[in-house]
Amino acid sequence: MVRERETPKQQQQVSYTVEQLVAVNPYNPDILPDLENYVNEQVSSQTYSLDANLCLLRLYQFEPERMSTQIVARILVKALMAMPAPDFSLCLFLIPERVQMEEQFKTLIVLSHYLETGRFRQFWDEAAKNCHIVEAVPGFEQAIQTYAIHVLSLTYQKIPRPVLAEAINIEGLSLDKFLEHQAANSGWILEKGHGRGQLIVLPRNEFNHPELKKIAADSVPLEHITRIFPILG
């Protein structure tokens, strides 16, 4: 029933990038240091890889003695910056409860909670009280502002200036400059609100302008039509 397979030639030694390692050989305790370095690289070069970070969190799960809470905290901050994607929750699913009880993680969870529930004023207040955590990761502020604008764009056609200001934590002259920049590059329009101040008109999309919603639900992918070509032909 069985015969011996010929022995394969010796595999040539190739150096793999971290992404390749994660794709090809993820269940391997030896790549843990590479993955940790990669987290630090993501922080300093403002890049991000969910798959690599999940891979590392899994390895920490398999060998808890090797877990570095500092690296885990950095992963969580990067995950926060990926909102609205649910990456922060995905990471929490892999971190043991007793680790999540530590002060720095409790703070991060609170920050995530504020962002998940649209409480931007409370978020920026709390972030200011914990700048040592958030300033350690470059690009944090901009990432959260991008998320804030994303949620606002889902919700508002026209938004009063104070509401926007609170959400992105920019006021006064800086806000004026910011609005000018967005008007020039992202299609924002600045209007006069009825008596009370500025009104910002956000770009049109299918979520704040329902008439733009394509009736994509009833379109049929070409792949499915090809199945009946023999019949039609």
Next chain:
Amino acid sequence: MATTYDYEEAPATYDEGRHQDLGYDPNFVPDSVRSFVVHLYRHIREKNVYEIHQMYEISFQTLSDRLFKDTPWPSVDAVAHYVDNDQVFCLLYREMWFRHLYARLSPTLKQRIDSWDNYCSLFQVVLHRVVNMQLPNQWLWDMVDEFVYQFQSFCQYRAKMKNKTEQEIALLRQYDQAWNVYGVLNYLQAFVEKSNIIQILEQEKEGLEQFTATDGYDYSGGSNVLKVLGYFSMVGLLRVHCLLGDYQTGLKCLLPIDISQQGVYTSVIGSHIATIYHYGFANLMLRRYVEAICEFNKMLLYIYKTKQYHQKSPQYEQILKKNEQMYALLAICLSLCPQVKLVDETVNSQLREKYGEKMARMQRYDDEAFIIYDELFSYACPKFITPSASSFEEPLVNYNQDAYRLQLKLFLYEVKQQQLLSGVRTFLKVYSTISLGKLANYLEVDEPTLRTILLTYKHKTHAVDSDGKIISNADVDFYIDDDMIHVVESMPVKRYGDYFLRQIVKLEGVINDMDRIKLE
């Protein structure tokens, strides 16, 4: 905390070394068993898949029920000489032997370790040698399924440190490679890679390969074993990752399989259910409620229509159990994302019967609601595991519930964040426009708070799909113009395109059938 989750293990009543005390002789081979192994061996050598399947599914069960209700089958050493001492057959026999043991009795630690060794030997043969067999898909699926199940069972067992004896602890320390999480994952991964199954499925789309069309069987004189094990290992990986709480990676492992179509995964009912159950659960945890609802709906409808055909099968009880669990998960999804239009009439009426009242209570989001969310989640969730070994430090505690407690806690946390959305939804359904001030009054909150609630509603009902796009889960939607809320009616989605396609194919089939009938 619900107690339905607790994996209770009766103390082992059987010990291989003390068989005389318990009236079981592993060396006694009844005639029917001798006949069984001789015939099964012959069918495997002759690649008679149909006969193998009959013996595997039916004869094995019948003999187990009749002769081995609560004892193991004869030991492999006792039957080996009837089958030319064939190494591979003995490994296969042992695999069935252990599966029977786990199902009817309680394995000892030594037996768990021995079963692991057997899987290692069997898998090494398939991975590194050319195996010239064709085995039924049912058997190949059962191998992967049982492998993952025994791993899960071992993790549960290992985590209950409190009442472990000295010998057990010594054995655990000595055999730390047995059911090691790296080993389990790497075997599944090895099957996927060595079988080249991902490339095969890719090339099949372009018509360069035949796999699904032949249900994975090889009609050109080769073997289906490695390919099909590779295929089912993708489902195995999805399952293991769900047990670890890594839903994202689990779904990634399943990607090469297109679940919108029939495939080898639907050729075995157990595999079909396992795939959809874990796929749906992962999507639920990723907040892709619409996706989860659609898949659970299809699966539950399929089970409703076909379960009568599986009544005699040994998998029947498992099918029913998973059916009930998926209804519970569907109830959860629909309470968080009330899109009842996505659910088929038949499934909906079953759902109302089982969980109608509970769903009404869940949508009130009071303290009682959270108890019900807890109850349903605990009943329906996978048996999460802690993959790491104990540190063996005193005091020895049971940590087998830790993983489950964490997943439950995070799930309820998510539910809590969505608490206020139900109230908003009620008002949005009644008004076409309403000022922020007025709505704030009705909800008894101030305007800034209302703004945050509305932002939460938008964020929670607009999930990020696997390609990074935003998809709306919202049944009722709105936009804000300064301080006016404008409600958007969501049209029911009637999928005419799919319906017509199906009917065209069906009609063509009927016409072809009629053509074939020759009228005398």
